[in-house]
Amino acid sequence: MPAEHTRGDLHCHAFRFGSRIDYYNKIIDDLLTNGVTPIVTLYHFDLPQALEDRGGWLSETIIDSFDKYAQFCFRTFGDRVKQWITINEPNTLALAAYELGIFAPGVPHFGTGGYQAAHNLIKAHAKSWHSYDSLFRKEQKGIVSLSLFAGWVEPADPHSVSDQEAAQRALAFHFDLFAKPIFLDGDYPDAVKSQVASVSQKQGYPASRLPEFTEEEKKMVKGTADFFAVQYYTTRLVKGQNKKGEQSLFRDMEIDMFPDPSWKNVNWVYVVPWGIRKLLSYIKDTYNNPVIYITENGFPQSDPASLDDTQRWEYFRQTLQELFKAIQLDKVNLQVYCLWSLLDNFEWIHGYSSRFGLFHVDFEDPARPRVPYTSAKEYAKVIRNNGLEGHP
Structure with a gap:
């Protein structure tokens, strides 16, 4: 554990991280010694260049490579790690990296790359789940899933049929494409299949740009998760819009997404706590009331950040209230909540300028000293009390 003993300050019971060998052996052992349950993510957008040079997630060859890597991790750490996430936000990766080219490798493939990457990500996850199930589960008795990013969407005009249908399409393309x-059932949503096929035909393609699962692949993919892991940050409003121009995933969806101008925000994260309750209810109703883990939820500060982040803590407090309602009123089977993040860290295209941590990190100091924000002290109270003050 770090010298600052952040577990002692927070009294946390779970901590989520990426992967390496000796370093992570020590972290796993230290976490367990301190009463913290590790939830291990095998892949968080950190693809070795050698695999990217062979096509990355656009190439089917990566499926076997990922499975071998997953098996190595199960074999190496599985005697102590009992909760696994195979891939972090595959829906974000497919869109941002291989459709838009915003994330590495930074090469856009509009209208094709996102779908092809999604296809391979799903099959890679499923194959590694089966490897755990057949080779390790009996002895190690762990559970395996993947973490899906999910922003909630609301019709911009709740009385507009067009906007209602647009919100349904947004969920289908961004979320159900992986979850369903x-x-x-092992296959993509019918709404996505028909929409992409229709637009592809209009664009002169002989077949849909969305790959198809074979019957054997459908059987292989179906049911390959032991719990439903989801990551929520924010909500958007959606309008139906018949987009023209070049092919893209957004052209296929025919929607326009935007925030309500009255919502407070930092960067892309708008404060919409009620969105998480609606999302959880959607998962419960659509996916047969699964066990749900929230593996990320957070709100950033811009740099320079204030150690007194009382306003940010108010967002967390409101979010925790919505989770309480989801559990008590909606009967959502939510069992795990992981706040993002323990420490300020590198936030992809935002670098170190967007601070999600409960602990401030001085990135200008080689020693990287860590100091708790006000939110860390408040969250420690929640963990000690197993809930907000005033709730049973």
């Missing part, structure tokens, strides 16, 4: 094959 894995948690329901």
Whole structure:
């Protein structure tokens, strides 16, 4: 554990991280010694260049490579790690990295790359789940899933049929594209298949740009998750819009997404606590009331950040209230909540300028000293009390 003993300050019971060998052996052992349950993520956008040079997630060859890597991790750490996330936000990766080219490798493939990457990500996850199930589960008795990013969407005009349908399409393309094959029936949503096929035909393609699962692949993909892991940050409003121009995933969806101008925000995260309750209810109703883990939820500060982040803590407090309602009123089977993040860290295209941590990190100091924000002290109270003050 770090010298600052942040577990002692927070009294946390779970901590989520990426992967390496000796370093992580020590972290796993230290976490367990301190009463913290590790939830291990095998892949968080950190693809070795050698695999990217062979096509990355656009190439089917990566499926076997990922499975071998996953098996190594299960074999190496599985005697102590009992909760696994195979891939962090595959839906974000497919869109941002291989459709838009915003994330590494930074090369856009509009209208094709996101779908092809999604196809391979789903099959890679499923194959590694089966490897755990057949080779390790009996002895190690762990559970395996993947973490899906989910921003909630609301019709901009709740009385507009067009906007209602647009919100349904947004969920289908951004969320159900991954969730439905894995948690329901092994195949993509009908709305996505018909929409992409229709637009592809209009664009002169001989077949849909969305790859198809074979019957054997559908059987292989279906049911390959032991719990439903989801990551929520924010909500958007959605309008139907018949987009023209070049092919893209957004052209296929025919929607326009935007925030309500009255919502407070830092960068892309708008404060919409009620969105998480609606999302959880959607998962419960759509995916047969699964066990749900919230593996990320947070709100950033811009740099330079104030150690007194009382306003940010108010967002967390409101969010925790919505989770309480989801559990008590909606009967959502929510069992784990992981706040993002323990420490300020590197936030992809935002670098070190967007601070999600409960602990401030001085990135200008080689020693990286860590100091708790006000939110860390407040969250420690929640963990000690197993809930907000005033709630049973």
